[in-house]
Amino acid sequence: MKEIMIPTIEKINIEGFQRDLVSWFQQEQRELPWRKNKDPYRVWVSEIMLQQTRVDTVIPYFNRFMEWFPTLEDFADADEEKILKAWEGLGYYSRVRNLQSAVQEVRASYNGIVPENPEEISKLKGVGPYTAGAILSIAYGKPEPAVDGNVMRVLSRILMIYEDIAKPKTRKTFEAAVRKLIDHDHTSSFNQALMELGALICTPGKPACLLCPVQSHCLAFESGVQSELPVKIQKKKSRDVPIVAAILTNANGEFLIHKRQSAGLLANLWEYPNFENHAPLQPKREFYKDRFQEIYGVTPEITEPLVRIEHVFSHLVWKVDAYIGEIKEMIDENILRENQLKWVSEAEMAEFAFPVSHQKMMKAYKEKIE
DNA sequence: TAACCGTGGCC
């Protein structure tokens, strides 16, 4: 175990920094639903939702989640369809499956009490270094670092750290810095203050240094280099994936939906039948009909084009060509089951979680048939 | 380590 050196930390007036940062937070913090109390379950849910997701996006999801699952036990007992529906549109869907798995583990192994030490809490699915530190410091007052993108940006400027924050090992440098800087009497406020400052003042583009409560402690401001920090290498471009999809109906006015596989992209979500179109120059309708038969065991009549949708993911882009089609013949129950297919009415469909691109397909369909 | 894993807002 090699000790991490941060030479510039010697230049910081630590007590003054703590005082200015914490008092600013205690006066200026936003009122947010997960700040109403320190219930570890609520803190936990909020931290998972907030991973890579903006506060304004999370707020309505969090409030609805607490209505649906007020306690840890309620969530532990919920069925998978319901928890995915609670997450529909938030993205990174493994978060909610890991959260339920972890909550069930807490109930089974810890008598329903979220563990308050780093070793145990870090074993829970979906709880990494950041989330562990956030729960421990916010809910339990433990002096643990909670290093997210905000904290790395803020402290890279305060301490003039030029390490590339896109590299995983860099997080350890900032954890070491937080361990030196953290106010042991106000762990919750201190950690949240670093993030709040990053969100409101010490922003990526043009930081509002003139409004900053810790400007007098900031080495980057002192040197006028705050806009050069943090150092972050750019990620490479994502690739395009051409997709053909179809909203398929039967004589009863029902829609054919398909459950995605239990691992990987959009795992366990429902979707309209589709496939990767590796032969985009093929003549359309008969070719598509054959592909649907090969993949799903159903033979639709593709009647007309519906809409083109671009679905941007972190690392790839779906270029979706959506069509409308009909299935005239009766499909055997075994075929439906084996291929994870289901006929549902419009009302029933509302119980299932869909990716955003497929929600857009249905929206376009409804507008078209009006 | 680097790739995978969503989505919406912003400039």
Place this chain on the structure above:
DNA sequence: TGGCCAAGGTT
């Protein structure tokens, strides 16, 4: 308009 960004974790 396209790249960047947002309270990351897993493999």
